[in-house]
Amino acid sequence: MTVVCLGYRAGFVEAARRAGLDLHLVVDKIKPGLKGLSYTKVADLSDAEEVLRAVTEHPGDKMSAVVTGHEHPMFSATVIRSVFGLPGDTDPARCLRFRDKRVQKRAVSPKIPTARCAYLNPSAPDYAALAEQLGEVFVAKPADGFGSQATEPIRGQEQLDDYLRRHPARSDVSTVVESYVEGREIHVDGVWWDGRPAWTAVSGYLAPLMGWTKGEAVADAPLGPAESELSARATRFAAEVLRELDAPDTVFHLEAFVRPDGELVLGEVGARPAGALTPEVLRMTHGVDLYAATLDVGLGRAPELPVPPQEPAELFGWIYLVRDAGRQLTEDDFRDRFDVVEVDYPAPENDRVGTYGRCGHAIVKAATHEGLVDGLRAIAEFNRSV
Structure with a gap:
């Protein structure tokens, strides 16, 4: 039997290989990582009719589950589950509550602060x-x-x-x-299973994501033990939101703002794993693979999670690297200046500019959230001309 993955993410490919699962991808972009993999190209992953035609052609009745790590194919995944009788959510109205920001904010009660x-x-x-x-x-x-x-x-x-x-x-x-909501932007990632949070982790963005168009760095760092009170409040808040939205069993990504007075305000929540490199650094930090958990949920089985959750020995964070016309940098410049766990910064002639102007990325580690944030800020400043 074959698991269909809507949209390419390397984490799903690796998790499927470790689990011995056959994977077929349906994609709207051809990426280098697809080489040697089974895939079908479509024009638009959010077009449920087109995606349904693609999976009906292949793998058809050999399909055992459908998963996605992207926002725009979620409705298509719901339709496929309904048509083929696959495990997971088949309710299009519920899916819409996790897709449309207006619908989502109307669906929660007034006790959930929202914009x-x-x-x-x-x-x-x-x-x-x-x-x-x-x-x-x-x-x-x-x-x-x-x-x-x-x-x-x-x-x-x-x-x-x-x-x-x-x-x-x-x-x-x-x-x-x-x-407009003023405040620090955080997010809660985890596994929602049988009506409760089976595992969660709370992280904070280096700066509100909306600031990237003004030159703010896009980076992310898990919170540590020193922020346990905020983590506990954010986890309870996420559980309240997911219950009010009648969330299915799912891996989820919830974004919220912490107002100056400490109040949590819902940004949005998706019934899918976080984007960017967040699942990768959460696996490094906590030992939990959200790609593998998504595959388990898609197959209708409870994900394997650490019980009880373990405090991380080190925290790992990521930052997107950009190309600054006023500062000519190479990958070796980052390696020489910073103690990076991982860095990818191709030469300009090999640029593939992605989301948030990304031309590369770096992953670093530290013992505390504060130390991790300091390291990410230093890389951000070095990455841009001053």
Whole structure:
């Protein structure tokens, strides 16, 4: 039997090999890592009809599960499970609660603090009316987007019009606007099984992800024992959110803001593993493989998790490296200056610019969250011209 994976992520390929599972990928981008693998190319992973045609052709009835580590194929995965009678969530309405930011925030009760959220009418974008509802500064973003792509603060009609020129709304429900939430951005990753959190880890971004368009570094560091109170509160908060959304058994990624007064505010939550290198550094830190856990959940079996959870001896964090025209750097420059666990920074002629302007990455470690953040900040400053 074959597990179908919607979208390529190396972690799934490695986890499937370790588990002795046959893997077939359905992808909308051809990446070097696909060489030698079984895959089908489609135009759009969010097009459930096209993806269904692809998996009906192959592997068809030999399919035992479908998984994804990406946001946009989640609805397609739900449809495939329903059609082929596979384990996992088959409820399209529930899937939508984990895809659409407006639907998600309406689905939770008032006891869950969230940003105020509304769809943006592209035919009559009225900053003044929206500012009265959401505040003088609000955030525009795709309703079903991922990461912080096309996510920008809006401070006036001119900015709103410019945003829509650069990111045209496809429909009346494709773009949302949300009230701006000030605070530190954290996230909770884990396994939700049988109506409770079976395992969780809490991490903090180096800076709010939305700041990447202004030159802020995109980096992530797990919290350590010194932040145990925040970790416990964030875990309880995540459990409340997932219960209110009637979450299925799933690996999840929840983002939240910590206001200056300590209140937690829901950013969004996805019923899939975190993006970027977060699963990789959580495995290094905690010994838990969220790709393997996703495969287990997809096959309808309880993931193998450490009981009780162990305190990590070291914390590992990641940072995306960018190309700065004012600073010519090589991979060896990072190796010589920093004690990196892993670094990838190809020569400019081999650039593959990805999400958040990524041209490479580095992974570092430290004994504490504070030490890890200091190390990531030092790399971020070195990566950019001053």
